[in-house]
Amino acid sequence: MTRAEFLKQVNEDRLLPVYLFLGGERLFHEELLEKVAGGMLSEAEREFNLTRFNAATITAEELSANLETGSLFGNTRIIQLNEFENASAEVEAALLNSFTQLPQGVHLIVSALKLDGRKKANQELQKRIPVVDCNKLSNTDLPVWIKQRAQKMDLELTSEQARLLGERSGGDLLRIRTELEKLAVFAGKSRKLTEAELEALLPGDPEPDIFGLIDAVAGRNPSLGLPRLEELLNSGENELKILATISRQFRNIAAALEAKGQGMTSRGLADYLGINPYVAEKSFGQARYFSLTELQKVLDRLLEADYRIKTGQREPRLELELAVVEIMMK
Numbered sequence: 001m002t003r004a005e006f007l008k009q010v011n012e013d014r015l016l017p018v019y020l021f022l023g024g025e026r027l028f029h030e031e032l033l034e035k036v037a038g039g040m041l042s043e044a045e046r047e048f049n050l051t052r053f054n055a056a057t058i059t060a061e062e063l064s065a066n067l068e069t070g071s072l073f074g075n076t077r078i079i080q081l082n083e084f085e086n087a088s089a090e091v092e093a094a095l096l097n098s099f100t101q102l103p104q105g106v107h108l109i110v111s112a113l114k115l116d117g118r119k120k121a122n123q124e125l126q127k128r129i130p131v132v133d134c135n136k137l138s139n140t141d142l143p144v145w146i147k148q149r150a151q152k153m154d155l156e157l158t159s160e161q162a163r164l165l166g167e168r169s170g171g172d173l174l175r176i177r178t179e180l181e182k183l184a185v186f187a188g189k190s191r192k193l194t195e196a197e198l199e200a201l202l203p204g205d206p207e208p209d210i211f212g213l214i215d216a217v218a219g220r221n222p223s224l225g226l227p228r229l230e231e232l233l234n235s236g237e238n239e240l241k242i243l244a245t246i247s248r249q250f251r252n253i254a255a256a257l258e259a260k261g262q263g264m265t266s267r268g269l270a271d272y273l274g275i276n277p278y279v280a281e282k283s284f285g286q287a288r289y290f291s292l293t294e295l296q297k298v299l300d301r302l303l304e305a306d307y308r309i310k311t312g313q314r315e316p317r318l319e320l321e322l323a324v325v326e327i328m329m330k
Helices: 003-011 026-040 043-049 060-067 089-101 120-128 141-152 159-168 173-190 195-201 210-218 222-234 239-261 266-273 277-289 292-310 316-329
Strands: 018-022 050-054 077-082 106-112 131-133
Touching: 003 026, 003 131, 018 026, 018 120, 026 077, 026 106, 026 173, 026 222, 043 050, 050 060, 050 222, 060 077, 060 089, 089 120, 141 159, 141 173, 159 173, 159 195, 173 195, 173 210, 173 277, 210 222, 210 239, 210 277, 210 316, 222 239, 222 316, 239 266, 239 277, 239 292, 239 316, 266 277, 292 316
Parallel strands: 018 106, 018 131, 050 077, 077 106
Antiparallel strands: none
16 A cells, blocks of 8 residues: 555545554654644644554563553543554564554554565464565655755755755755754745755755654653664764753754743744754754653753763763663653
């Protein structure tokens, strides 16, 4: 099933109880789930009726129990089981035994970047569950997608500009989305960028995406955040630099939350703090995930990590990973 066919089912209120999102493009997994949740759950219902599990860490008993539980309040509950390629044999069996008996109103989304086709459980899963194609775009399709996404953001890019953006971002759609948001803010009402402006705004060669990590951490999304952190660390990025960048952004988020309460706009916050308007706008969006009390706890945990690393109490990589996981899982 193509993504367009799946979205048509969502829009026509013909959603089936179970789907398998399969393919290596994480952005498609995220956006399709968001489309489902946005159409079926109110903001208040999401806290209770949108549940995400990692197949690598959930037990078979926990999975079975959750698949047997209906909506806590309201008529709809959505469960996403991420990284099914890393599931244990017990979790695979639990899923195959339970997904046909979901309570009324419960929808299950199983997500996998890839599956070993030699395993009988994976063969059975793909036979019995509708598969939604979430594969990466080809080099031919990528510039077309970039231009279309830019237009939705009220930004006009030439074919060459779209090609350059795809090349500089390494074909990573999550990074491309972030870059397009930045470019759209810069272009403003003019909707266009000169070649010189684009060259100045785009990153150089493809590089690990620290902003993607911050988005995932702020959005409390381990399935995106942990691979991003791993990519950064494996590239040789300094742990204290990553930690400082995350801490700075969470301070921006705290400032955005207070600014919202005082009726300030993101542009006003940018001027007040002397930060990039794009960063201020992102901070406003990320602030919805937190209360001031929660943000204080996050900042305290990041400060604790900084102290432990600098005083040699814990190995830097381990301490950074622990801090990031704790923030995303709270």
